Amino acid sequence: MKQPACLIGGFPYNAAMFMKRHGPPGASPATLSPHLVDGKIRKPAIQVIEYDKDSIEERDVTDIAELAGHLDNRKVTWINIDGLGDVEALTLLGEKFNIHPLALEDVLNTGQRPKVENSADYVFIVAQMVYQDKRRTICGEQVSFFLGKNFLITVQEEGDYDVFEPVRERVRAGRGTIRKAKADYLAYALLDSIIDHYYPVLEAIGNVIEDLEDDLLDKPSREMIHTLHEHKRSLSQIRRFVWPLRDVVNALLHDPSGLIASNTKIYLRDCYDHTVQLMDLVESYRELTSGLMELYHSSVGLRTNEVMRVLTVITSIFIPLTFIVGVYGMNFAPADTSGRALPLNMPELYQPHGYIWLMAFMAATAIVQLIIFKKMKWL
């Protein structure tokens, strides 16, 4: 089973997502190499849905070559490829649909920045999807679109979670405008689904952060800081995905190719608003994490200060007193070795009320100190 790049949870770090796959330096451009899952090449799952207003046909295809004669100009053909293991199949697909090898390279080298590229025959879109897997780890996955006049090819990394399923259901059900519209609306619907999937992930991060906020002032711990740091990184990563995604939607809004109908653009504008809202949300959480970091520092600083004050007060009171009692613990003898009296050697010890006077003096000292500390607001 494939393990997609996870943002939180340790190993494949966020920065790594961007550089995950690149060929050896100086290699020929557009050199395609298959994705290995646990070191093995796996056949991708290919699904074809053809539909128009009235009919819909779904089938699974095992060989790209089968697709060849099937494109019906009056229908929308959606080819979804799940998995990046079969380079030959992709090359074949590229030849059939006249896709530039550099675009195919971008499909395989996952970790691309979201982008739009216009070509004579198609619009090439790369997006990054984010979702939480079953263990609530935040995972990312690259999705590539080739949007043509009456077809849409989508290529996903092979994941155990399929963000396209709700859209597929809508196509099947034939509700709304989706079946009446062209491939461009389908592309919009899928992009919108990808964007919508950012919300629950951000909500989850938001919940964790807000839980932290209460605990931070109460009892700051190393674990909290670590969690905060991890979530900050996740937010950075999501930010790095959403910023260019906004540009992608904007580029589609101003698409000059004519592949995107003006009616679809109204929906894309809505989509654009969502990406702006996502950015707002991400920035808001980032600001919040910074604020919490600061709160944490303040909290620790103040705690250290409090601890120090207690230490200082106790030490300041008892160290002098201990010295005083030490004085009267000295063994200066009342007489020298030959028995002659030494009346100046600690005569206090032989006073009738020496002990009581001393105790009173020490109590007074302590009380005066307490008053001073009180005045200095150290207590």
Place this chain on the structure above:
Amino acid sequence: MKQPACLIGGFPYNAAMFMKRHGPPGASPATLSPHLVDGKIRKPAIQVIEYDKDSIEERDVTDIAELAGHLDNRKVTWINIDGLGDVEALTLLGEKFNIHPLALEDVLNTGQRPKVENSADYVFIVAQMVYQDKRRTICGEQVSFFLGKNFLITVQEEGDYDVFEPVRERVRAGRGTIRKAKADYLAYALLDSIIDHYYPVLEAIGNVIEDLEDDLLDKPSREMIHTLHEHKRSLSQIRRFVWPLRDVVNALLHDPSGLIASNTKIYLRDCYDHTVQLMDLVESYRELTSGLMELYHSSVGLRTNEVMRVLTVITSIFIPLTFIVGVYGMNFAPADTSGRALPLNMPELYQPHGYIWLMAFMAATAIVQLIIFKKMKWL
């Protein structure tokens, strides 16, 4: 009773305001779902005011369908809907006024960024209002405007506070230009009222912050930092509302639809100045909170330093003295167990002035140390 999103005061946090409502990922766009108040759908209150220079008519409507035939071209019709509980009513309204379903979706999914959208028949404006409720909690509420040629539809969340009342009074009283002007001036007046409501909220935040300033240097506490943090968050949130609000006013100023008269634009320019001033104010307070945070850190750092100095001075003076008196508390015997004299064992104890010399030596040590600490500016 509905409880709108509150900025300060804990529960529905500011970031949350933006994401409050969004459908399940992958759902069909423009899917409308009603706002629930305490889990129940509530009928919205619909009020219609029709007026021109000479006459004014106010009535409450329970059914949107009633509105149908009532639009009088020579008068301004202001339809105010209070509450988002009735999806069917909104759909009906949308059909009647030819409103795009995506706009209606934005009305229902509160927490939108303020924005302007132009359509053939109307200008759609979303704004975020901020006010303090009775318990002085800062609350936010989305207000949507549909400004047409001779009508204005406003949709508010159902709140116990109505920011439109002063404008309604002005319409009733017929003072100023409001009754002579068209729907665009009414929209301006309402927007202006929304913007004006930011001032007292900011003033309240400002007062709290300035009260904090005095206390921070005096006696910094964890509560202050928490308050500061909370207000910083509120300011962030307000900032996130005002920035796009400025863009909204600016977009209206350069509105190409012809719905906004050039005379109204003079007033909108004044409005624009107010949003710029608000931004200035927000940035000013944000800078101030950062400055206070820094002041706090400085204050705590200096306090810790002072506490440490006291601790160190007292310890440095008394620990050596305690050691010395400890020495003369040792029981080295003047004679061994068989009674032979051990003249090298602490002969000081048997000197006639041993005790006095020792006391003098210790006093001298302490005084020298005090002088050194004085020179090092630790006292």
Place this chain on the structure above:
Amino acid sequence: MKQPACLIGGFPYNAAMFMKRHGPPGASPATLSPHLVDGKIRKPAIQVIEYDKDSIEERDVTDIAELAGHLDNRKVTWINIDGLGDVEALTLLGEKFNIHPLALEDVLNTGQRPKVENSADYVFIVAQMVYQDKRRTICGEQVSFFLGKNFLITVQEEGDYDVFEPVRERVRAGRGTIRKAKADYLAYALLDSIIDHYYPVLEAIGNVIEDLEDDLLDKPSREMIHTLHEHKRSLSQIRRFVWPLRDVVNALLHDPSGLIASNTKIYLRDCYDHTVQLMDLVESYRELTSGLMELYHSSVGLRTNEVMRVLTVITSIFIPLTFIVGVYGMNFAPADTSGRALPLNMPELYQPHGYIWLMAFMAATAIVQLIIFKKMKWL
């Protein structure tokens, strides 16, 4: 006597300057309300100067109505109004000179951002002046200009300090180009005077900051941090005044109204350079205050570290020694209660050179520790 908003020195804070006066939310726009000084309305002082190359006439006017017929097209008429207490006078003035009520509202609602507004008949300029009063408090005051073809109306808050006096002197003396030029040159001369007044204020702030710099490393105190913080705020405020002032001058430089002669624009360009220079100066000081804050933190951190080192060294040396002498202060008896010898109970006490050996051992311990601390660079 009026007390204008002061930047430093406590009470009416800088942010407050911007919000000082705004009507109740939702109020009709252009509602004018008089400035109260100590709760009373005071008549403004109105001064009229009419001059051309050859002649000059100065008079004080008590009633705006008097002004009516006096405008001489061949001369420059400068009407200076000192004080904002008389709303009716201003309204009359507005009617006479065809001034928009919103502009009058901006005149009365002091604390506006500096700005330029073009109108058919005049250019409306708002600027913020800064000066030090007799007690060296930094004060701010709004100055409004209405520049027409052959007149200039200036409205100041009623202050005990008049920045226009030097210009008035120049007009009287008839030196330079001022008497030969039109009202636009007069406006330039007054603006230039306002801008020039920022320099001594910044110089005063700069002197305080540089004095602080020397003291900060020497003996940081809470007062210094507070002063630094106060000046940082003043700089923020001044910055908020100068930035838009620069835009004001720039807007005048590119004024399309034709009211500003190209010859005057050469002088305005000089003025523009001054605002840029002011900004440089303000940014420079802001950077300096931040640097000082950092210096302060470093200084306190290092001081705490030094104090700690002294504490640790003294404690580390004397605490173990105190323990050792404590050991030989124990009263383990050489014989049990029945008088039987207990030879294992502290036999050291009965050695002939026990005391001397112990003292030597303790001295050695202390010396070794000193050497270790020296090596660790703690001393």
Place this chain on the structure above:
Amino acid sequence: MKQPACLIGGFPYNAAMFMKRHGPPGASPATLSPHLVDGKIRKPAIQVIEYDKDSIEERDVTDIAELAGHLDNRKVTWINIDGLGDVEALTLLGEKFNIHPLALEDVLNTGQRPKVENSADYVFIVAQMVYQDKRRTICGEQVSFFLGKNFLITVQEEGDYDVFEPVRERVRAGRGTIRKAKADYLAYALLDSIIDHYYPVLEAIGNVIEDLEDDLLDKPSREMIHTLHEHKRSLSQIRRFVWPLRDVVNALLHDPSGLIASNTKIYLRDCYDHTVQLMDLVESYRELTSGLMELYHSSVGLRTNEVMRVLTVITSIFIPLTFIVGVYGMNFAPADTSGRALPLNMPELYQPHGYIWLMAFMAATAIVQLIIFKKMKWL
């Protein structure tokens, strides 16, 4: 052997790279001075490759003069010069290919910002290459390109690592488009190779940083901070190389000279995406290092706090107890020197259960303190 400027690893610092070579102030422009390696001038290695679709010819040239008549218009001529020691050779080259002296000066004064300059006969490109040498030190090297119609001159600093070798191999093998294309594609291929070489360097930095992350919370040390600081500097430096490199590629993409074929521009766009991705990666790591720095501060702050708490708890418990036992270690005598009883002098010492009561009292004191500390969450 030449030692190129190393980013990490101490001596020739990153800032130094930029200023490495500049003439004495006021010197005549375009004054060329040779690079010295260990104080000696070394002859550069010159290699010429001429190729077209069908043939390829490689030869080493010792004298630039030899090159003169060899330029074949139908073939691509790639002249690679390794080493900057021979000013005369460069001057000769400059004369032959009509290169401006200022461009030659930039070739020799390594440490230039990456840039593109258009000239009538050629496009002059400066790029900065980064690689890790055998000791895993990150090294930088300037590479200059002169791209003409059918020739490409590349000048490298004399390094023991040649980033061009993979491209040379591709040219020799004749795979892909490289042999079919013109000099512009060759220039692209070399630039691409330079850009590709940034990835493994960043990967290496990334690995070190991520290793640090685990250790930082566990046991922060001075070495870690130093490593972090070093890598931050390297990232700064790489950033300073990649930003303008992006502009270089962008400038080539919009090259007006006609030297770059539109087909090559497709590949350059891919190249451009890589530079953007590199920037993302660099920014990502920079953010990460800042985050780690903050984590480190938090970790140290918390550790200090914990240490302080332990110190305070132990001190607070034992110092008062030590005082108490000190009291009963005082030698107040039960009788004065003449033997008269002093019944008020420490009568506790003569109580039958005095010792036991005292021990119980001290145990109780300690237990109460432990409970208090537990409640204050100091334990």
Place this chain on the structure above:
Amino acid sequence: MKQPACLIGGFPYNAAMFMKRHGPPGASPATLSPHLVDGKIRKPAIQVIEYDKDSIEERDVTDIAELAGHLDNRKVTWINIDGLGDVEALTLLGEKFNIHPLALEDVLNTGQRPKVENSADYVFIVAQMVYQDKRRTICGEQVSFFLGKNFLITVQEEGDYDVFEPVRERVRAGRGTIRKAKADYLAYALLDSIIDHYYPVLEAIGNVIEDLEDDLLDKPSREMIHTLHEHKRSLSQIRRFVWPLRDVVNALLHDPSGLIASNTKIYLRDCYDHTVQLMDLVESYRELTSGLMELYHSSVGLRTNEVMRVLTVITSIFIPLTFIVGVYGMNFAPADTSGRALPLNMPELYQPHGYIWLMAFMAATAIVQLIIFKKMKWL
């Protein structure tokens, strides 16, 4: 002897450089006042060089009036004025060359931002030069250029260091293009010389900073922080000089006046690259100083932590032991004053192996603590 404004080294601070000279607020514009050196007006040194390709003539002039008839159209006339003490001379110069009084004012009011101003007859350039004087203090000096068709007037502050000397030498020697070119090339050569002089200054700062880097981790001191702070300020100041200098060169590159030949612009582009490189260098060093500040904080924080750990370990081990030996130093009597045995009073003291058992117990306690501290990684 004049003492120019010094950046480092205390007295006339960098911010001061910008405000050094400005007239009293409200003064007439273009009021010229002479520079006083030690309170006295000094005559400036005026040097005239006239040259063309074939000839060169140098002479010193004492009176500006002498210059009047000397301008030869076929030659380049370079008038260099050293010192700002003679207002009349400058006024005369201004009249002769038709220079605007505001430009002359800028010449006298040193501390201007570098700028270019176009006039009908000349281009007016202000630049700020930086150099190190004999005591290695960094000094700044304003240089003003008036570039006309066949003349160049340069005005410097009167300094003991002349940055123009190398250029003068080149003119005399007649090497390179300088004698063949017009006044524009001379202006370029002088500007280039000014820009070149920034490099050694930055190099000097860089060396100091890099020396600091090694010491900071080793043994941070207050002096280092102060030096760092000083250099940060110098860098700020230099940055404030170089940024507008870049704009100056850029403005000259796009000069519309026709005074600058296209051939000279190639050299100016080189000049522009140098200013960009300078900016890179300055930013690089600024980043480095910030990094060092952070390093310093980390270092101090960690040191404090280490010191605390040692203190805590030693205290935790010895304070309890001291308490224990204190217990057995108590004088609870084995019998009451009447001689009756009190068997519960410290019977341990009368055990045969009491002392040894106690010593063993204390050793065990200490060892256990050491193990615990080892486990907590405090040792």
